[in-house]
Amino acid sequence: MMWLIQLIILIIVVVTALAAITVKDLLGAAILFGAYSFMMCLLWAIMGAVDVAFTEASVGAGISTVLFVAAVFRTSRRTKD
Amino acid sequence: MKVLGAIIVLLFGSLLIYCTLDFPSWGDPASPASTHVSPYYIENTLEDTAVPNIVTAVLADYRGYDTMFETVVIFSAGIACFFLLRSFKRIEPDTRLYRHVPTGITFRIEKGGRYPRESVDFERIDLQWVPHDLIIKTTCRMIIPFIQIFALYVIAHGHHSPGGGFQGGVILGASVIIFAVSHNLRSSTNRISEKNVVLLSTTGVLLYAATGGLCLLLGSNFLDYSALSQIFGVDSVTARSFGILLVEIGVGMAVMAVMISLYYNLASAGKQDEGL
Incomplete structure (x- = not known):
């Protein structure tokens, strides 16, 4: 059962990581990066590294998403390339 | 340039994945990390x-x-x-927006006008203002x-x-x-x-x-x-x-x-x- 949850989370991690670098909308990329961080947080928690999971949840999924959104708000929302 | 970048990324990515084969398996008690210093922490931290x-x-x-x-x-x-x-x-903009807090009226002061002093009653608000x-x-x-x-x-x-x-x-x-x-x-x-x-x-x-x-x-x-x-x-x-x-x-x-x-x-x- 546990390996199934891990497999699903790993697939979501890979999909969100690929989507975050390919999507043209920068706001969407920031949100996808937050989802990626949250899935990584779940992986750390499953592996028993609870402190790392906590840090990933607060820093990766929380603050860095907000900072990315703030930066996108001050620049353009769509990438040029 | 994009193709070159993709080739480099793929090359180094596969090199990194190849290197992980040398890693000890996850949670291996015989791995170097958990034989020298970790047991000391686990046994002695509380004392x-x-x-x-x-x-x-x-x-x-x-x-x-x-x-x-x-x-x-x-x-x-x-x-x-x-x-x-x-x-x-x-660079202070000439046009400013203020809100009279007790009544909730927002007013705009153009260049040359007298700005109200910041107080409890008058609150300065952003130019591109969205209502809260x-x-x-x-x-x-x-x-x-x-x-x-x-x-x-x-x-x-x-x-x-x-x-x-x-x-x-x-x-x-x-x-x-x-x-x-x-x-x-x-x-x-x-x-x-x-x-x-x-x-x-x-x-x-x-x-x-x-x-x-x-x-x-x-x-x-x-x-x-x-x-x-x-x-x-x-x-x-x-x-x-x-x-x-x-x-x-x-x-x-x-x-x-x-x-x-x-x-x-x-x-x-x-x-x-x-x-x-």
Whole structure:
């Protein structure tokens, strides 16, 4: 059962990581990066590294998403390339 | 160029994945990492420091020197962001918007007009102003105290449960950022000004270093908290636990202030007046 949850989370991690670098909308990329961080947080928690999971949840999924959104708000929302 | 980049990435990615084959399998008790130093921590942490959470003890006590410079790294990141983004040239727009708080009337003063003094009655608002959403504003007002209390709990309870200065500091910073998002940047800087934020971040780093220096003055090694037993009047094991709490508070202050400073500078493009 546990390996199934891990497999699903790993697939979501890979999909969100690929989507975050390919999507043209920068706001969407920031949100996808937050989802990626949250899935990584779940992986750390499953592996028993609870402190790392906590840090990933607060820093990766929380603050860095907000900072990315703030930066996108001050620049353009769509990438040029 | 794109093809070349893809080839390089694929080459190095496959090299890295090939190298992971040499790694010991996950949780292997015979791996080098868990044969030399880990058993010592697992067996002796509770007797040495009276801290049940081994991660916190390793982070702030056994490897306190690393954590101190981790805090310095975060502090320098905040300072670098400050110098990159902050623009000190204040260009005040001629047209300003004010709101008369008791009546809720918003009025606009063009160039040449007399601006009202900032007081309880008159509140200056952003030019690209969006009315505060009542639901978002009230919800944030209600949850911010709980977020802050949870952050303080995370800092203070890091000895017994996952958490510590970094996580607690980030959550404290997030509570202020949530306030800035739900209201506006100006009302947030009125409560925690830029000066206080920078002061807090330096105080946090200095509190960490000062704890180490205090141990040095008391005749022990740098960051050897057992020397603090002379000040606190407890045995040396409990003193190490107290020392961990002191440095965690320092880390929490520094991280909180740096997060707020990063947000202020990013959201207002360095002008610190109008933002998200």
